[in-house]
Amino acid sequence: MVTRLKEVDAVVIGVGWSGSILARELTKAGLKVVGLERGAMRLPETDFALPHSRDELSNGVRLGLVLDPSIETYTMRHATDETALPIRRFGAFLPGMGLGGAGTIWNGLTWRFTPFDHAARTRTIERYGAGVIPEDMPLSDWAMSYDELEPFYERFEKLCGVSGRAGNLRGRKIDGGNIFEGTRQSDYPNPPLVQSQAGHMFETAARKLGLHPYPTPSSNVSTAYTNPEGATLGACQYCGHCDRFGCAVNAKASPNSAILPVLLRDPNFELRTDAYVTRLIYDKAGRKVTAVRYIDRKSGEEYEQPAGIVALCSYTFSNTRLMLMSGIGTPYDPHSGTGSVGKNFCYQVTSQVQVFTKEEINPFMATGGHAMNVDDFNGDNFDHTGLGFIGGALIFAGPTHGRPIVNRPVPPGTPRWGRAWKEATAKWYNHSFSMHASGGNFANRGNYLDLDPTYRDEAGLPLLRMTFNFREQDYKLSAYTLGKAIEIAKAMNPALLGTPMPRKGNLNVVPYQSTHNTGGTIMGDDPHTSVVNRDLQSWEADNLFILGASVFPQNPAHPPTGAVGALSYWAAQAILTRYVKSPGPLN
């Protein structure tokens, strides 16, 4: 039996970064909002407290704060003629679960996308002609330009107290910042973090090569900071436990530290944890989602929560899965190319090389975001003529941690155990760091999401199935940008270099790559080829908004969350200034 609850003004599904921001904006404007989060309550003072929170085994290896796959996981296959198998343990990416979502356990690298990223199709055709776009790549522009989103990027940076150095302030290029970035109206709210030895070596080498190194814009705040919500973030301790952990000193901006302390006190907001949303009740004729169905995971009881506005804020996978399970819109068909729900599923093209140094590195003195980077080989910042790919990679170095269960590199040829392994490990642990070329991933007609015909979640509902593989574009991008990273590494005069690891072969769900999964409910200006319009409103249901990286038409090289935050403020503004006044299609 399903219990039908009293209608509220808005329901937010998933209380991570996008759900928290949207809920905060709506409650501030006086709307009554219910937040439904499938995971547990998570408060910094109880759940991320020392001494236990910096335990590598529990959180870093056993993944205590990540989605429990026995509740819900995804299946994966490389092509439509294969049978997808379930991801039984997460590895390549780590979806969030619990109050704060993946926002609790992120590293904190907080980039904006570039003007090119917002207009990749137009810019590529302008410079190289349409012929360079592979036939199976549905390349699209974003539904809004960089300049339109700029004030919203700024709002998210101020919320997070981002530490960084501007490289393009109102058109003035600033050496030491990212001179390739889009024009910013204001500098970062906090100065950059203290640089690591690895970052320092990277910076010197990159300058020697005539490149433009700059510090990571980071939500690990360099100095204590009170954000516009009135939440206070502590100064970063460089403890090396950002990714996969909650921050014990609230120095990493997360929903839990930067916004939930205020939201949870707001009487207009009601949070329900352990609320696993299984369906949006869709009135097709009325073009509305009338209610949201969920299971209370503690009791097993089912509820239906009616609402005036419904927002999917449940990350790429659940956003897409809930659209498919609720029968809203047309599922994408890779053979005919028709339909839009599930299309343009993208990931990340990561490549790396290990650098072994004469210098002491102290990899454990680290934060998620104190690397040094270059954008010289990102987007369209270099000439692609004859290269056979478009886009590029963010190249960077700087340890994010020295946690020894997983981070203890040894030179190529070293055995993996025994006396020789011990000697090499003791010798190199403090003399090594990795260099990364983290590439964007463009959409491919064959990469998409749909419902798995066989495997089921804890509630007996179909798992989401990903059909994904890397393509020629990705392999070429990886080889080229890793080559550039190796040139920088060589200019550091290292003791040794590891075996280069370009992206090769099939998608492998075991080694961590990034939790930057995008697409499935993309934005656009055509209801036939996109799922939401430029206000992130569903083309099929006027009161349904979709937030998160699932709306990206393709995944740029920079990490996604700066844009996820910006788009949350963008959608909130559209809802509050236009939709609430006259509910109906905004475009």
Next chain:
Amino acid sequence: MASGRLTLTADEVSFFTAAADTLIPGDDLSPSASACGVIDFIDSELAGAWGQGARLYRNGPILKGKPEHGYQLGLTPREFFRTGIAAAERWTQSTYGKNFAGLDDPDAALSAMETGKASFDGFEAREFFEALLSIVMEGFFADPIHGGNRDMAGWKMVGYPGQPANYRDVIEQHRGKRYDVAPRSITDIGK
């Protein structure tokens, strides 16, 4: 025979001890794995929630995948090691006429599993080796609160300072310089 353990049998204890001490032998860099509590660690991990299959999707059908699909067996870690050790011991017996703990050259036996030269009946030798190597390394490097890494021997070997990991006031002076401190564990700072 009783093992005095939470879950490991006496035979499993002798297998794990011999294998772990081959992977991490005692020398002047550290005591051996078993002397560092790695077997205690394995026992408590396999008896606990993780060993019993927590955070593992176990629904069928169980099908053989590509390596890129990752773990595809229906076994919990506890069951995996029970079945895997039995298969490893059968292979050791038939190859060398002895059980693993009695081998003269355990390095060669582990190398054969690592490279796939060993073929177990009914079990993937390489998959078994990888899981063995992982759990032994976890026991050597995890915080001692989990039962291994006794006296923080693993951390001392590499120079990892452990807890509480507050480097704000030292990071700048130690850029490029060794940071020499005695490591501390969760129990040390919880005192």
